[in-house]
Amino acid sequence: MNSNRWMKKKWMARGDESKVYIEKLAGLASTWNFQNKTLLLQAEEQFCARNFEAAEKLYDDAILSSKKHKFLNEEALANELAGHFYLDTGRKDKSVPYFSQAEEKYREWGAVAKANFCEWLTMDI
Numbered sequence: 001m002n003s004n005r006w007m008k009k010k011w012m013a014r015g016d017e018s019k020v021y022i023e024k025l026a027g028l029a030s031t032w033n034f035q036n037k038t039l040l041l042q043a044e045e046q047f048c049a050r051n052f053e054a055a056e057k058l059y060d061d062a063i064l065s066s067k068k069h070k071f072l073n074e075e076a077l078a079n080e081l082a083g084h085f086y087l088d089t090g091r092k093d094k095s096v097p098y099f100s101q102a103e104e105k106y107r108e109w110g111a112v113a114k115a116n117f118c119e120w121l122t123m124d125i
Contacts, residue, residue, distance in 0.1 A: 036065035040078050076105035092125050
């Protein structure tokens with residue numbers, strides 16, 4: 001097996017472990033605290049599996065959950081990852097609003113370097 005396939009399998013397994021752990025925490029502690037994290041991990045999993053329709057919905061659900069529960073930093077992250085998803089799947093025009101929203105939320109949170117990076121991404125598109 002070549003090293004790229006091995007690395008992909010390794011990271012997919014690690015993602016699966018993390019998702020199971022977070023789902024367990026959601027069941028033991030508070031669902032609302034872990035819902036957005038679970039949705040974001042599921043979105044990334046579907047993106048890696050090339051199930052783009054499911055990934056698209058899960059990114060939006062993760063963003064809405066983060067917003068609803070006032071997790072500003074996680075709303076920014078979910079928007080940024082959704083932007084990368086659209087960029088990587090050849091839908092540059094659809095990535096811009098997500099990167100712009102990520103920039104806004106990162107600035108609101110005080111993460112200036114991340115905000116500047118997202119701003120740079122939108123200028124480069």
